[in-house]
Amino acid sequence: MTPTFNSKAPGLTWPKEDFSRVPYEVFTDPQVFERENEKIFQGDVWNYLAHEVELPNPGDFVTNWVGRTQVVVVRDKDQSISAFENSCAHRGAQLVTQVRGNMVKVSCPYHLWAYSLRGDLIGVPMAQGVNGKGGMPSGFSKADHGLKKLEVQIHGGLIFGTFSKRAPNLQAFLGPHSLSQIDRLLVQRKPKVLGYLRQRIPGNWKLYNENVRDPYHGSLLHQFQVSFGLQQPTMKGGIKLDADLKNTWNHSILSETDKDNQKLMEKAFEGTGKYNPNMKMADPALTQVPLDLADGYKTTILSIFPTLIVAQVDNTYAIRHLRPKGPDMVELHITYLGFEGDTQKQTHDKLLTANFIGPAGYISLEDGEALRLVQEGIKSRAPGTHEVLEMGGVGAIEDTDYLSQEISIRGFWSHYHKIMDFQANDEPTEHAQ
Ligand code: FES
Ligand SMILES: [Fe+2]
Incomplete structure (x- = not known):
């Protein structure tokens, strides 16, 4: 469902083209905050996640926030860095509660679904059921149930992530200065x-x-x-x-x-x-x-x-x-x-x-x-x-x-x-x- 925004929000006016007037509602209106999460933090921007020196070894991770979305940033065994939403693909549990640490895989505390350090689903306990009963339906594919991932780019050790597929290249986003x-x-x-x-x-x-x-x-x-x-x-x-x-x-x-x-x-x-x-x-x-x-x-x-x-x-x-x-x-x-x-x-x-x-x-x-x-x-x-x-x-x-x-x-x-x-x-x- 498309989120709604009250376009008739009273007084949200931008009367000067040079932006020398800014409506105070942008600082106070909960609907503006909702819109920021959609248009900015889930939109075509690069969000700062961490600095590379915080993740020297494979399995090292930190958590951070992109707008109101908590994310996990982790270094994989091949030294690449991944980032994904800190919420289980099963029923949404928060996966990582530490601010930083080291792990060999991401394991959900609730039903123990396991994810690789790239956020791919690699393990579902009792997927085949027990004693021939229960289990996931035959059409269930782990490949369809990974964590929500961010694209990651790094410049000068600064790790950035975006949820958008349309964000410009990071260097172009940053600009010469x-x-x-x-x-x-x-x-x-x-x-x-x-x-x-x-x-x-x-x-x-x-x-x-x-x-x-x-x-x-x-x-x-x-x-x-x-x-x-x-x-x-x-x-x-x-x-x-x-x-x-x-x-x-x-x-x-x-x-x-x-x-x-x-x-x-x-x-x-x-x-x-x-x-x-x-x-x-x-x-x-x-x-x-x-x-x-x-x-x-x-x-x-x-x-x-x-x-x-x-x-x-x-x-x-x-x-x-x-x-x-x-x-x-x-x-x-x-x-x-x-x-x-x-x-x-x-x-x-x-x-x-x-x-x-x-x-x-x-x-x-x-x-x-x-x-x-x-x-x-x-x-x-x-x-x-x-x-x-x-x-x-x-x-x-x-x-x-x-x-x-x-x-x-x-x-x-x-x-x-x-x-x-x-x-x-x-x-x-x-x-x-
Ligand atoms: S909520 Fe994560 S395994 Fe069930
Ligand atoms: Fe100051």
């Missing part, structure tokens, strides 16, 4: 996992996408960054978008003039209570970790539609992945990375600066709270009201060489609107029957 940043961050040195963090944020998953495409807030919301020189509104930097505007690379650059800028900033923040030049850290070691890379980028945030962020914040490297749990809840899963060949001191420093991000991160703490505040604030907004995205200019959605902008957020919405099959200035289109 993503490819070069993945190369810079994850290929030139071999990553290793330093640890994980998970965080539930009471806000819509797209609010996080807005947040990571939003350098405007960096020096305003995050007092820590401003006070200790990690981010300033005067810093050089900008954004680069891919051709269909869905993936964004935000970057800020250390420059010689940062010390002078600090003085300008004192003036700019005068009276706001947000900047105190006399504030000092008792132990500033955290902010004095040297950058591994000599290219001068202080922060680089690569945001890949729909739910992946590969980020370098100062000298912290992490893969952030969003797991939507409903219109008003998202789980953020962070994989902290170090690199093969890092000295003990470098590993120590990376663990130290890991404190920048995460649920209690000196920086990210405020992002989680900002999302909660937005979700709370828009709950009571009247239908047909919109957020305003005009910082940095309206109209064309294109690369900038400045940071105070929301243009990259408009890029996200432009692609989201297209893939969700909404219409401008109108209600969403009905599903084809």
Whole structure:
């Protein structure tokens, strides 16, 4: 049966072609969330599943989420990687309950149906019945009852999966900026996992996408960054978008003039209570970790539609992945990375600066709270009201060489609107029957 979507949902209007207005219902309406699962997560996109270094040996697996669908990602004996829905083909039981581990086959705890590491059904207990009675009908074929599989492609160690047969090639989906940043961050040195963090944020998953495409807030919301020189509104930097505007690379650059800028900033923040030049850290070691890379980028945030962020914040490297749990809840899963060949001191420093991000991160703490505040604030907004995205200019959605902008957020919405099959200035289109 074709799922239905209430095309008459009141107020779901997109009044500006440049996506400088976004209807608040996209963050709150359960029907929009349903449609996202169909059009995005089951649609023609590549979803991040895991990094290859998490699955070094045959039988190694991790579980993850593609939208609201739980999946198992596993390395087979021939080193290939497969992914399939974590739900038995018999009567739907969850197959794997561990977050990660190793297995020789997938065995359902309920009636012990067994699957290969590729998700093919290989064993059905009592298929021939007992003492000549019962059993599966003669026409039952194991080949017809494998697990629901995703197609898997890998780039730079990042494993992606799609349920669609029509998704473009992964490299084309990623685009040139993503490819070069993945190369810079994850290929030139071999990553290793330093640890994980998970965080539930009471806000819509797209609010996080807005947040990571939003350098405007960096020096305003995050007092820590401003006070200790990690981010300033005067810093050089900008954004680069891919051709269909869905993936964004935000970057800020250390420059010689940062010390002078600090003085300008004192003036700019005068009276706001947000900047105190006399504030000092008792132990500033955290902010004095040297950058591994000599290219001068202080922060680089690569945001890949729909739910992946590969980020370098100062000298912290992490893969952030969003797991939507409903219109008003998202789980953020962070994989902290170090690199093969890092000295003990470098590993120590990376663990130290890991404190920048995460649920209690000196920086990210405020992002989680900002999302909660937005979700709370828009709950009571009247239908047909919109957020305003005009910082940095309206109209064309294109690369900038400045940071105070929301243009990259408009890029996200432009692609989201297209893939969700909404219409401008109108209600969403009905599903084809
Ligand atoms: S539900 Fe899995 S074997 Fe029956
Ligand atoms: Fe932030």
